Amino acid sequence: MSTDALGIAEARTQLGTLVSRAVHGHQPTTIRRSNSERAxxxxxxxxxxxxxARRELEAGHVxxxxxxxxxxxxEMMTYDSKAALYADLDLPNPSQHS
Incomplete structure (x- = not known):
């Protein structure tokens, strides 16, 4: 994947082309809203x-x-929350993802 990112305004003007590239060419596009907000x-x-792939990786950890x-x-562990379980298994907490 390229490290170059399109600004959100530029991506908006090219959205149809970008979607077509993603769907038909499997080419991802990084879109930047700010230096810290990228998708x-x-x-x-x-x-x-x-x-x-993520589910398979998580299943492998378990x-x-x-x-x-x-x-x-x-040792067998008891957890008081799902977050503690995921943290102990070094897995991302699914409730933190949208």
């Missing part, structure tokens, strides 16, 4: 693939934690 326009198919417990390398 990436990708196709729905690419987004679904990213979500699937499976490894279970295996480590089975080998006696990890």
């Amino acid at each position: 990436v326009l990708i196709s729905e198919q690419d987004y679904e693939e990213l979500l699937r 499976a490894e934690a279970i295996a480590a417990h089975g080998r006696g390398e990890r």
Whole structure:
């Protein structure tokens, strides 16, 4: 992915082309609102693939934690919140994502 980012006004004027590039060419576009606010326009198919990869990665972390417990390398834990569980497994908290 290119590190260049389009400003939001420029992206707005090219939105149809950018969507077409994302959908048909699988070319992501970074859009910048400010130096700290950036987003990436990708196709729905690419987004679904990213979500699937993330779920597989998270499942791998959980499976490894279970295996480590089975080998006696990890204690069984009780958590008072989902956030604490995700933090302990070094996973992003899904409630923090839109």
